[in-house]
Amino acid sequence: MGKLIINNKTYNSRLILGTGKYKDFYETQSAIESSGCEMVTVAIRRMNIGQDKASKNLLDFISPDKYTILPNTAGCYTAKDAVRTCEIAAELLDGKKLVKLEVLSKSETLYPNIIETIKAAESLVKKDFKVMVYTTDDPIIAKELENIGCECVMPLGSAIGSGIGIINKYNIREIIENANVPIIVDAGVGTASDACIAMELGCDGVLMNTAIAKANNPILMAVAMKNAVISGRDALKAGRITKKEMGSPSSPADGLITGD
Amino acid sequence: MNILLNNKKEKISEGMTIEKLLNYKEIKNKYFAVEINEQVIPKSDHGSYIIKNGDKIEIITAIGGG
Numbered sequence: 495m496g497k498l499i500i501n502n503k504t505y506n507s508r509l510i511l512g513t514g515k516y517k518d519f520y521e522t523q524s525a526i527e528s529s530g531c532e533m534v535t536v537a538i539r540r541m542n543i544g545q546d547k548a549s550k551n552l553l554d555f556i557s558p559d560k561y562t563i564l565p566n567t568a569g570c571y572t573a574k575d576a577v578r579t580c581e582i583a584a585e586l587l588d589g590k591k592l593v594k595l596e597v598l599s600k601s602e603t604l605y606p607n608i609i610e611t612i613k614a615a616e617s618l619v620k621k622d623f624k625v626m627v628y629t630t631d632d633p634i635i636a637k638e639l640e641n642i643g644c645e646c647v648m649p650l651g652s653a654i655g656s657g658i659g660i661i662n663k664y665n666i667r668e669i670i671e672n673a674n675v676p677i678i679v680d681a682g683v684g685t686a687s688d689a690c691i692a693m694e695l696g697c698d699g700v701l702m703n704t705a706i707a708k709a710n711n712p713i714l715m716a717v718a719m720k721n722a723v724i725s726g727r728d729a730l731k732a733g734r735i736t737k738k739e740m741g742s743p744s745s746p747a748d749g750l751i752t753g754d
Numbered sequence: 755m756n757i758l759l760n761n762k763k764e765k766i767s768e769g770m771t772i773e774k775l776l777n778y779k780e781i782k783n784k785y786f787a788v789e790i791n792e793q794v795i796p797k798s799d800h801g802s803y804i805i806k807n808g809d810k811i812e813i814i815t816a817i818g819g820g
Contacts, residue, residue: 512820522818537819540760540812541786543779552818553785568819578792582814585787585794654820703820 498698500533500676501592501624501645503562507532508693509723510564510678512703513552516712523555525706529716533562535594535701537569538579538586563587564626566594573597573613580623592645593618596628604654606630612638619643628680631665633672640675647673648680648701651692655704657684660691670696686715686722693726694734755807768807772800775811786815 498505509531516522526534534556553563565583567576580593595618597610606629618625619642626646627639636647649669652658659682660666670677676698683689683702692700700723709715757764759779766775772788772795788795789812795803805811 513818514820516818535820536816538814539817541781541783541815543760543781543813551783551785551815553816558785563816565816566819581794582787582789582812583816585796586785586814586816 498676500562500626505532505562505699506530507720507723508697508699508727509689509719510535510680510699510701511706511716512701513556514703515707519550519552519555521712522552522707525712525716526556526561528713528720529706530720531561533564535564535566535703538565538567538583539569558587562592563590564592564594567596567614568598570597570614571600571607571610573610573617576610576614577617577621580618581621584623591622592624592626594626594628594648595644606650608632608635612642615639615642615644626678631662631669633665633668636669636677637672640673644675646676646678646698648678650681651679651688652682654681655708656682657705658682659684659688660695663691663695666692666697667695683719686718689719689722690726690729693723694730696730699723755805757805757808758810760811760813766805770805772803772805775805776800776813779813781813783815786813788813 498508507530509529510533511526511529511531512535513522567579570576570579576597584591595614597607597614598604599607615625615627624645626648627644628648629635629639631649636649639647651660678699678701679692679697680701683705689700706712706715755768757766790809
C-alpha cells in the first residue's frame with residue numbers, strides 16, 4: 495500500500511499520461527502539469543527533417559529532467575519492430591531502457607497481438623530493457639508477462655481511445671490479486687469515475703491519453719483524473735462497507751418522538 | 755552518392771560522416787537517434803561513421819503518443 499515504485503524509482507503520482515492527440519504542445523504541457531503526473535509516454539517516429547529549424551519539439555515542453563519519459567512501441571505489429579523501436583528509443587534517451595511495449599493487431603479495435611507481445615517481451619527482457627507491457631485483461635497472460643520479467647503489467651480496461659472504461663472488473667481484480675509487480679490499467683478510460691474504479695479495484699496506477707486530450711476541457715479533465723486516482727486509492731485504503739440487499743438505517747431507533 | 759534518408763532518396767557527397775550529415779541537414783534537436791540499415795549508430799560514433807552508397811538512414815525523434 496506504499497508508493498508506486500517502477501524500475502527502482504518512487505512516484506508520488508499514480509497517474510501516467512500519454513502525450514498524443516492534444517491541440518498543441520502548450521496544451522500538452524498544461525495538461526501534464528495539471529494532472530500531477532510524473533511519467534509520460536511518447537511515440538518514436540521519423541524526424542521531420544525539412545521542418546522550420548526554429549520549431550520546437552515535444553521534449554522541449556516535457557523535459558526528461560522533470561518527467562520519466564516512457565517511449566512506446568505504438569505502430570509496431572511485430573515483435574521485431576517493437577524491439578527495434580525500443581533500441582532506437584534507448585539511444586534517443588541517452589541509454590535509458592524503461593519502455594512501454596505495445597504490439598497491436600491490425601484490427602479496428604487495436605486489440606493487442608499477444609503472441610507478438612510475448613515474443614517481444616522475452617527479447618527485450620534479455621536485452622536488459624525494463625518493460626511496462628500493454629496487454630489484454632487475460633489473467634493468465636498477465637502472469638506470464640510478469641514471469642517473463644516485465645517490470646509492470648498494464649491490462650486494458652477497454653479498447654484504446656474508446657472511453658468505455660473497465661469492461662471486466664473481475665479479470666482486472668484477478669490480475670491484481672495474482673500479481674507481484676505493479677498493475678496499471680492502460681486504455682479505455684473515459685472519465686474520472688473509470689480511473690477511480692480502477693484504483694478501487696486495487697490497481698497500482700492508471701495510464702490514459704484520449705480521456706484527457708480529447709475532453710472538452712483537457713486541463714480540467716487532467717485535474718479531475720488527478721483527483722480520481724487519489725480518491726480511488728484512498729477509498730480502497732479506507733475499506734468500503736459491504737453491499738447489502740436490505741436497507742440499514744443511519745439514524746438510531748432509540749428516542750424516537752414519533753410512534754412506539 | 756545515393757542514400758535513403760527517412761524514406762526519401764537523397765544525393766550526398768562521398769565520405770560524409772553522420773555528424774556532417776546532421777550538420778548539413780541542420781538537425782538541432784537534443785533528443786534524436788540515428789539508425790543505418792536497421793542498426794542504431796550511437797552518438798559516440800557519429801563523428802567517425804562514414805556513410806556508404808545505398809545506406810538506408812533513419813533520423814528519429816520522440817513525438818506525442820499514448
